[in-house]
Amino acid sequence: MPSIYLSFIxxxxxxxxxxxxxxxxxxxMMGILCLQYLGVMLLIMESWPLESAVIKIVAGWFAVAVFSxxxxxxxxWTITPDPAQLPNVLFRSLIAVLAALSISSFFPQALNWFIGxxxxxxxxxxxxxxxxxxxxxxxxxxxxxxxxxxxxxxxxEILYATVEASVLxxxxxxxxxxxxxxxxxxxxxxxSLEVEE
Amino acid sequence: MNAPMLWIFLPLAVAGILLILSRKPTWVRWLGxxxxxxxxxxxxALPIGSVITLGPWSWEVSSQLAFFGRRFLILExxxxxxxxxxxxxxxxxxxxxxxxxxxxxxxxxxxxVSLVITGYAVEPVFYAAIFFGFLAMVSxxxxxxxxxxxxxxxxxxxxFQVLGTICILFAAWLLSWVDLETxxxxxxxxxxxLMGLGFSFLLGIFPFTSWISMLAEENPxxxxxxxxxxxxxxxxxxxxxxxxxxxxxLGWVDILGxxxxxxxxxxxxxxxxxxxxxxxxxxxxxxxxxxxxxxxVAYSIRPLGFHIYFPMLVVQGIALGIWSLTxxxxxxxxxDLAYHRVHGLAWKSPLTSLGLxxxxxxxxxxxxxxxxxxxxxxxxxxxxxxxRSALWLFVGNVGLLIGGIRTISVLxxxxxxxxxxxxxxxxxxxxxxxxxxxxTIMGLFPHLLVKWAAPMVSIFQ
Numbered sequence: 001m002p003s004i005y006l007s008f009i010x011x012x013x014x015x016x017x018x019x020x021x022x023x024x025x026x027x028x029m030m031g032i033l034c035l036q037y038l039g040v041m042l043l044i045m046e047s048w049p050l051e052s053a054v055i056k057i058v059a060g061w062f063a064v065a066v067f068s069x070x071x072x073x074x075x076x077w078t079i080t081p082d083p084a085q086l087p088n089v090l091f092r093s094l095i096a097v098l099a100a101l102s103i104s105s106f107f108p109q110a111l112n113w114f115i116g117x118x119x120x121x122x123x124x125x126x127x128x129x130x131x132x133x134x135x136x137x138x139x140x141x142x143x144x145x146x147x148x149x150x151x152x153x154x155x156x157e158i159l160y161a162t163v164e165a166s167v168l169x170x171x172x173x174x175x176x177x178x179x180x181x182x183x184x185x186x187x188x189x190x191x192s193l194e195v196e197e
Numbered sequence: 198m199n200a201p202m203l204w205i206f207l208p209l210a211v212a213g214i215l216l217i218l219s220r221k222p223t224w225v226r227w228l229g230x231x232x233x234x235x236x237x238x239x240x241x242a243l244p245i246g247s248v249i250t251l252g253p254w255s256w257e258v259s260s261q262l263a264f265f266g267r268r269f270l271i272l273e274x275x276x277x278x279x280x281x282x283x284x285x286x287x288x289x290x291x292x293x294x295x296x297x298x299x300x301x302x303x304x305x306x307x308x309x310v311s312l313v314i315t316g317y318a319v320e321p322v323f324y325a326a327i328f329f330g331f332l333a334m335v336s337x338x339x340x341x342x343x344x345x346x347x348x349x350x351x352x353x354x355x356x357f358q359v360l361g362t363i364c365i366l367f368a369a370w371l372l373s374w375v376d377l378e379t380x381x382x383x384x385x386x387x388x389x390x391l392m393g394l395g396f397s398f399l400l401g402i403f404p405f406t407s408w409i410s411m412l413a414e415e416n417p418x419x420x421x422x423x424x425x426x427x428x429x430x431x432x433x434x435x436x437x438x439x440x441x442x443x444x445x446x447l448g449w450v451d452i453l454g455x456x457x458x459x460x461x462x463x464x465x466x467x468x469x470x471x472x473x474x475x476x477x478x479x480x481x482x483x484x485x486x487x488x489x490x491x492x493x494v495a496y497s498i499r500p501l502g503f504h505i506y507f508p509m510l511v512v513q514g515i516a517l518g519i520w521s522l523t524x525x526x527x528x529x530x531x532x533d534l535a536y537h538r539v540h541g542l543a544w545k546s547p548l549t550s551l552g553l554x555x556x557x558x559x560x561x562x563x564x565x566x567x568x569x570x571x572x573x574x575x576x577x578x579x580x581x582x583x584x585r586s587a588l589w590l591f592v593g594n595v596g597l598l599i600g601g602i603r604t605i606s607v608l609x610x611x612x613x614x615x616x617x618x619x620x621x622x623x624x625x626x627x628x629x630x631x632x633x634x635x636x637t638i639m640g641l642f643p644h645l646l647v648k649w650a651a652p653m654v655s656i657f658q
Contacts (some may be wrong), residue, residue, distance in 0.1 A: 113371075136356055145352045149359050150644060156363045163370050168265035172327040176359075179334045183347075183355070190346045 001046065006120035013039045013124050017131035017151055018096045021138060022089055026071045029147065033064050036128075040154045043124045043182060044161045047116065052170065058173030063150065063181030067143075070185035092138065099130045119161035128155025147185035150177060200245045200271035201262040201318055204279050208236060208311040215304040226294045229303030232308075233287035240279035245271060269318040274406050275594055277652035278434070279314065281507075282427075284515045286310050289423055295625040296522045298419050304647055313431035323369030325435045326362040330398060332431065333358035336424045340416045350411025357405055361398030367390035373441065385449050392439075393455070399432045402493070403463050406486055410470075413482030418528060421478070422521035425485045426514050433506075441494075441657050453497040460493025461589040468491070470598025472603070477524055477534035477553070480600055481517070484560045487593045488513050493573060494590065498578050503657055504573050507650035512567040512639060513560060519632035520556025521627060523549050536607045543608035548626040550608055555633035556602065559640075567639035567646070603607035 016036045023029050044053040103126045107119075114122050132152030139145045156192030157173055211232045215225050243249065248257045264270045271279070273516040286306055293302045312332040316325035337355050339349040347355075368391035375384055396402065401409045412421045446452065466488030474480050491509065495502035524534060524551050542551040559566035562573075572594060579587040620626070639646050 088386075124384060141350075142352050143348050145356060152359065152363070154367075160366060160370070166266060168267045169327070171323070172324070176327065176330055179331060183334055183337055186341075187346050187516065190344065191343060 001042070003120065006043065006046070006118065009042050010120050010127065012125040014100060014127050014131070017128055017135070019092065020147060020151060021092050021096065021131070021135050030064050030068050030071070033147065033150065034061060036151070036154060037061060037064070037087040039124070040158055041129070043121050043158050046118050046121055047162045048165060052165065053171055055174055059177045060154070063177045066178065066185050070188040074188055077098050094129060095134055099134055100127060103127055103130050114159060114162050117159065121158055121162055125155045125158035128152070128158065130155070142187040143184045146180050146187070149180055153177060153180070198256060199259040199262050199271035202599050203239065203243075203258065204236060204271060205269065205311045205315050205318065208232070208632060210308045212304040212307040215307070219300055219395045222300055222345070223409055225300050225303050226290070226557075229307065230287055230290040230294060233283050233290050233307065236536065237280050237283035237287055240283060241277050245276060266443060266446070267324065268320050269315065270320050271314070271318050274652070274656050275317070278656070279527035281511070281653065282313060283312050284425065288483065288514065289426075289518055292518050292522050292628060293419070293629045296419060296525050298525070299341075299343065301339060302420070305335050308327060309335050309339070309427050313427060313434070316435050321369070322435070322439050323365060326365040326395070328360045328431055329435065330358055336428055339420045340412065340424060342417055348415040350408050350415045352411060356407040357401070357408060361395045364391050364395030364398060368395055380449055382449055385446060389446065389450050389452060396436050400429060400436075400489060401486075402489070403459055403466060403524045405468070406463065409485055410479050410482040411597060411647045413478045413485070416532070418478055418481065418524035419521045422481060422517040426517055429485070429489060430510055437496065437657055453499065456493050457497030457586070460490045460497060461492065461586055462482060463487070463490030464593030468593030471596045471600030474600060475536040477527065477536070477539060477604065480557070480604060480624070481524065484557065484597060484599065485517075489596055491572070491590070491595065494579065495575060500580055500657070502575070502652075503654040504647060504650070505578075507573050507645040507653045508643070509568070509571050511646060511650065512571065515636055516556040516559040516630055519552035519629045522629060523552030523556070526625065539608060541608070542612045546620055548620050548622065549629065551633055554601070554605065555610075555629070555636055557597070558599045559602070560634045561601050562594040563598065565637055565640045567636040570643035593594065
């Protein structure tokens with residue numbers, strides 16, 4: 001894929017991960033997560049063939065589906081406390097931009113670590129890792145924490161795909177995404193579960 | 198038939214059956230206990246890699262299973278570890294039966310142990326980090342009471358486990374870069390820092406200890422203790438295996454020194470915090486931090502420290518078991534384990550209280566308890582290096598002892614004077630008494646325990 005498209009995908013991933021931190025409606029969040037997994041797959045395709053890279057999007061979308069079904073069961077689409085108030089949005093955006101700046105300053109050094117990776121892959125991976133960590137820092141709700149973890153894992157997988165292409169590792173990492181989504185679903189629906197004894 | 202099938206996949210299948218049977222609680226409990234005992238018995242009886250003849254039949258339990266280009270390997274020498282983990286599991290299942298612990302313990306307990314064994318058996322060893330990630334997910338379900346969402350401590354635990362997994366996978370990849378002929382020391386140091394960070398996340402090593410106290414305070418004490426025993430010792434075993442496969446690093450970077458220092462720091466932090474804690478659950482958390490610190494110290498004095506670590510694991514498994522069973526009973530009675538809610542409970546339930554005192558004072562290293570001879574030996578080994586190190590170990594023990602004495606004073610406060618009716622001796626109390634007796638026997642005859650643990654030590658020497 002031409003480098004300009006890859007740079008566009010990296011920028012897109014940054015905006016998406018920022019969107020995950022800011023949105024207040026779970027439908028938006030799930031949609032953004034779907035697009036984020038698409039971006040992850042496109043970056044991984046630089047190192048892996050399509051038939052292997054597609055595992056990432058299948059696992060990711062499966063995770064989103066699991067999450068979404070839980071929200072449909074709950075019937076409540078809003079998040080409390082609401083992060084979409086203006087001071088909140090400004091503050092979170094500022095933190096995200098600062099994180100992106102510090103990652104870009106670290107980027108040339110990181111390029112030396114990931115020899116087989118393209119610059120866009122390294123930048124995309126580091127950005128998602130950083131934004132995921134910021135998401136985790138802000139999150140208090142268990143489901144938001146899970147979304148933060150999924151973002152961190154996605155960033156890690158972009159970087160890790162450039163160095164490891166084992167089938168078992170790919171399957172295990174995919175299972176990790178799905179497992180985390182199931183935990184999120186469990187956390188969402190736990191209050192409606194049957195109490196034993 | 199092969200060993201990974203027997204001790205990894207078969208327990209998973211049994212766990213599936215237990216989940217299906219969840220409408221029949223008695224079946225689940227006894228089948229869970231029976232199967233854990235059977236797996237321990239099989240590990241004791243079946244040699245791996247040699248032909249077994251039974252009448253006209255003969256077969257061999259092979260040691261490895263290939264899976265997507267990687268393999269799971271359980272050697273003949275590893276049988277002692279299988280016996281240890283499945284025996285501990287069956288003991289905890291028995292405690293679960295006595296304490297009427299929710300049914301999820303049995304299937305998820307089996308899954309947890311099979312994941313620990315998987316983490317130990319998988320080659321290359323760094324794949325274990327992913328399996329411990331799965332174990333963390335299972336632990337989240339175990340720790341969250343049905344009907345309420347996961348607590349903040351549980352979510353922090355999960356977050357740290359995922360971050361730890363990522364660090365370990367990165368570090369393992371960096372390590373593969375190191376050329377053994379022209380070792381780049383900077384790269385080795387960088388790898389070890391990342392590896393250390395990963396294991397610190399996974400084990401709750403200082404400064405990432407907060408989740409241990411949070412789990413112990415916010416979640417059901419029995420499940421918290423179960424996760425502490427199984428998860429932390431499983432990860433410690435993984436660390437031990439990792440270290441034993443990369444011993445060449447020790448020639449380039451001093452890992453053991455910082456490990457011992459961090460261990461002592463944890464012992465001291467746990468001990469000092471135990472003196473000021475006002476919650477019975479958090480007290481258990483402090484004891485776990487101290488035990489974790491001691492394990493690290495024992496690791497750092499390799500290979501002699503291994504002779505302490507494995508017996509300590511057995512003592513810890515029993516002590517935390519009876520302690521958490523008592524806390525479960527107290528929580529049902531008082532609703533909460535904060536000191537002001539449990540005043541005088543020792544008068545109302547003296548036999549049950551024995552579990553708490555037995556467990557706490559064993560881990561604190563009181564003479565005649567199972568922990569005392571082991572802590573004494575560990576201290577002696579440390580004095581041979583520096584007396585200051587042994588002093589920190591002593592501080593940890595004294596802190597826990599003071600915490601224990603404060604707990605006695607709270608539980609025996611006058612407000613809860615005896616009701617006049619004696620406490621009925623039922624199954625949980627019999628188990629608590631047996632546990633206390635077992636810990637005392639281990640304290641009086643420690644050589645039996647050390648001898649029993651010797652095969653495990655030999656694996657890593």
